Amino acid sequence: KFMVKLTSCDVVAGLSKIISATTIPNRPSNFRISSTYFNGFTAVWDPPSVDTDPNVNDYQYVITVSNQQGNEIYEFTTTSLTYTTHRLNPDTSYTVFLKSQINDVVSDSTPQVTLRTTTTTCLNFLDL
Numbered sequence: 001k002f003m004v005k006l007t008s009c010d011v012v013a014g015l016s017k018i019i020s021a022t023t024i025p026n027r028p029s030n031f032r033i034s035s036t037y038f039n040g041f042t043a044v045w046d047p048p049s050v051d052t053d054p055n056v057n058d059y060q061y062v063i064t065v066s067n068q069q070g071n072e073i074y075e076f077t078t079t080s081l082t083y084t085t086h087r088l089n090p091d092t093s094y095t096v097f098l099k100s101q102i103n104d105v106v107s108d109s110t111p112q113v114t115l116r117t118t119t120t121t122c123l124n125f126l127d128l
Contacts, residue, residue, distance in 0.1 A: 022055075025053065025100040025101065025102045026052065026053045026056070026100060026107060027048065027109065027110055028046060028048060028099075029046045030044075031044075031097070032113065033115045035084075036115055037086065038119065039087070039090060040084065040117065041085060041096070041117070042083070043082065043096060043113070044081060045082075048100065055102055059079070059102050060102070061083075061101070062077050062098065063075065063077075063078070064097055065088070065094055066094065067092070067093075067094060068094075068095075088117050090117050090119055092116065093114060093116045094114070094115055094116075095115075096113050097110050097112045
């Protein structure tokens with residue numbers, strides 16, 4: 001966030017107009033899928049650096065999941081640096097990407113990650 005104060009040196013002016021705006025946030029880094037399940041996945045990422053982005057602690061993260069045809073299935077917003085879902089179909093490929101968001105202003109997306117959910121929910125532990 002920054003504030004700009006407009007004044008004039010040539011003319012005696014009354015009140016200056018104050019403009020407040022939010023810059024585009026930096027995108028997260030190191031976005032990856034840490035686990036896949038029969039009906040979902042867990043994704044993790046690193047936030048932008050606090051050294052280059054003082055507002056990073058106010059960020060939300062928007063995860064978008066799409067099917068193989070590129071149709072968005074759903075979008076989820078979190079303040080966490082990890083996300084787990086169990087809302088997908090088994091043995092199916094998906095693409096996922098992530099954006100940072102602050103005050104309804106969103107960053108560029110991370111590169112897409114492709115994953116495939118697993119085929120089964122359980123293992124056969126008994127040999128009958």
